[in-house]
Amino acid sequence: MANKYKSKEEMLKNNGRGPLNSLFSSKRLWIVFILVGIVLIAVLLKVVRGGEETTSGLAIFAAKRGPLTISVLESGTIKAREQIIIKNEVEGRTSIIWLIDEGTVVKKGDLLVELDASTLADDKIDQEIRVQNADAALINATESLAVVKNQAQSDVEVAELTLEFAKQDLKQYEEGRYPNEKTAAENSITLRDEELKRAEETLAWSKKLAEQKYISKTELLADELAVTRSKNNLQLAQNDLNLLKEFTYQREMAQLQSDVRQATMALERTQRKAKANVAQAEAELKARELEFKRQQDRLTKITDQIAKAKLYAPSDGMVVYATSAQRGGWRRNQEPLDEGVEVRERQELIHLPTTESYMVEVDIHEASLEKVRVGLPAIISVDALEGKKFLGHVARIAPLPDATSMWMNPDLKVYNSDVYLEGTETSLRTGMSCKVEVIAEQYEDAIYVPVQSVLRIGGEPAVFVVKDGSVEERKVDIGMDNRRMIRIISGLDEGEAVMLAPPLKSATIEPEMQVADGTSSPDSINAMKQRINERLEEANGSGVFGDTPGMLSESDSEIPQQRRERRMEQEGEDSRQRRAGRESFENMSSEEREQMRSRFENMSPEERQRLREQFQGSRAGGERRSRRRGAERND
Template sequence: MSKWITRGIFTVLFLAILGTAGSLMISASSTDDSGPKLTHTVSRGGMKVTVTEQGVLESSENTEIKCKVRGQNTVIWVIENGTQVQQGDVLVRLDTLEIEDAINERTKYAHWSQSGAEYSKAEVARATLAINEYLEGRYVSELLTLEKDLAVAESNLRTAKNMLAHSKRMSERGYVSELDVEQKEFSLTQAELNLNATKTRIDVLKTYTKQMELETLNGNLKSIKATHAANVERAVLDANRRDQALEEFEHCVVKAEKKGLVIYPSAAAWKNSPDIAEGATVHKDQVLMLMPNLSKMQVKIGIHESVVDRIEPGMHAAVSLPELAMDATVYSIASVAQPTGWWTGNIVKYDCIIQLPSIEGLKPGMSAEVEVVMADYQDVLTIPVSAVLETETETLCWVMVNGKPQRREITLGDSNDVFIIVQDGLREGEEVVLNPLSFVDQAQQAALRTIDETKP
């Protein structure tokens, strides 16, 4: 059994012992065991062990109305907490100055980007046509010119050969000089060189110039296409940014999605005011308002760590409101404690949800007192807690026998801070002394002995 009973009694009654210490020192036997004493008759019956906590009503099903505007935004107007609204009613207005500037800036960039995308689109078409223009135009024209030059060179070569042969025949007959023959030979050589040069130019055109020009044109086309893709992507992004700013401008006026009650979300325990108020700053996805389902109400209470292990879902709870009382059920108990700090007095508690029946008139924010029944004993032997004295080694009470208190060692069970179950050591109908430290010498001596033994 925990020593809390002893320590609680010691704390309260030790002062009383000290107050009467003078008289006890004068005569330790002066206490009259047969004097008047407060007693209690040991009886059987029922006993409930409960824990009582304060809480506030809330809904287990809330429609969250969130901020859809990025960044930090200032609230310039908010509807009053607890207002009944219709679908489409304005709930919150946010400052739009920065968003309007963003819309103007992003619209300008969207137009610039679109202009660049249109220009690069025309460049892609021009580069695509340039390839066909070369293959079907310039290349064919250059090839025909060279083939014409080749035909002329071949003709000149034949003419040079004929002229040389004629000069040689005439030279043999003495009609022309050797110099004239040499001139015709030089003309033949020149014609052969011109023919070979023309053939070489045709081969270079077909083998190299054409490939080089196509590579250049295709590379230029790819480069322009990449530039165009980048311009298109930039135009899309800038347009999306503009459209997003326009959409966020619309979200600066927050409206109700349905009719019902709207309330402010609960602020943190250490804050003095709600997060949603005129002049407050909110951010994207922050919950601005709640629309609770009033048919699904609950109470959240904090259960002290000393008894949290005894609380289980399904336990009965009695809920008291200012003008209403109802039976309820424990729905859940948190596995992690609430944050602690100076605002909680560093007391460790666990959130416990009490599910309420569907009753008209329940509203979020109502204060409630919740009594959770941790155990309900029937036909058990009980005595008042004030009749018990616990020491370091034993648990005692004093029973009136023939008008005098008799020391009795007992075994205890569960307690509800007023009564405690006696498992062994007492019988039904016996009279136990209440507050034995005030009336029984043996109790006072046992208490003093326990205090001495606990001193360092």
């Protein structure tokens, strides 16, 4: 196989394809087989299902009309508009209320810094309230568990009583009512039969008397009518008995037996529901117990933090502020340590507000940048101040994306923005985490659907409307979205059902190829292919868009031997030496390799690294040659 093609030119000239193209042709053949199989299966399923397109089981959403807020929600951090940096020794955030003068010589145990514990004291009061609330919730959960158990027992007893009544009704009919009704029907038949016999005897005497002219013809007819009436009554009595046996009895038994079964299933459901309710109440009680313990631990922790609000000198020495000792770098413009500065745990420097005016530093993602502009209102929710919301406005948007975020994640483009809070608020602290909702638009009456129900087909937005059991594609005009809902300007009415996911045949639509001018006409695409081909010919001597798709033309497949030789000459002397070293290593005997291993152990780290690189290059070249030989054998 190695001698099958003596040169790359002969390999490419052999029917216009080489081992690589043969491999690609083999793959394309398998792809064709797979596609044909998929088409056959789809046709078979369509024939089996009668060719009907069903919409059952589809996830749909009815277009709604109402208020719609277009906003951008991002996380941010509370910062003071003016701030200083300081040393911190207490967990959480606090401020310095007393600070010893810099340069003072102190002894071990002297007071150095007194931190503001008022916030912790307030937190302690709040935490004591939380502990009391948690205790009340625990008591409530305990009592609720007892109520749930009582209610569960009551529901089960009612269900059991219903089942017992159903069984009694069945037994009452089967052993009481039905036998009585049957006996009454049989007695009625006996009575009607006796009446018939008497009527017949009377008629017989009347006929004899009529022959002797002792009674009139009218009296004879009356006796005959009595016989007929008795026969009819007998027939009705017999029919009533048959109706009771064949229909009434069967229906009543089926109904009563069904009542028993339904009562049995209702009892089982009640028992299961009661068990689930009890389990849920027990879980709630367990959660309340854990919450109570957590709040107690938090109260203990806050109390301990208050005790640590005063810091003492661990040894004798002269006081030097951290800002004074660490000048230069990014700290060079920091103000000295001073009273009134806020600090945080285990960090020398933190932000402390010097004014009561605050702002929020927020990063706007590039996908939401077009919705945000300076001056838009914003609502700020601070995580630490649950239930409180603050009003602000967008004051600044950076013209370029944040370089730090791009360095950490090149795929993340965010724009640093500032949102100023209106007014003053003493409860805010620098560094608090918050959520900023920038209000871009507010519509009082808008039609909207989920964003996932809108997709672009041919560059135009469209939805798939489910109507009368079928799905139709409909072009729509869309407005802005809030990442959940998108506004429909026109093309869709309120209440119309749209699919939350496109059908398979539409989801697989490939986007059209567009050139730089935005067009997708065949002439533009051909011009694009021609330009690409010209660029490739300039670089490599051949293009990719030949006359036959997927195959190289004969002119494109000719790679001059001189080009290969020129590339070989352009390789550096160092590359040829590494290649020669790899080839010599492959031809070594086991004894020579053992000697090299001994020399390797005595080498310096730099020499070992160079030898590893040569060995790895040899292995990589061998693997590439093996793959190339395998491709030739497959061809």
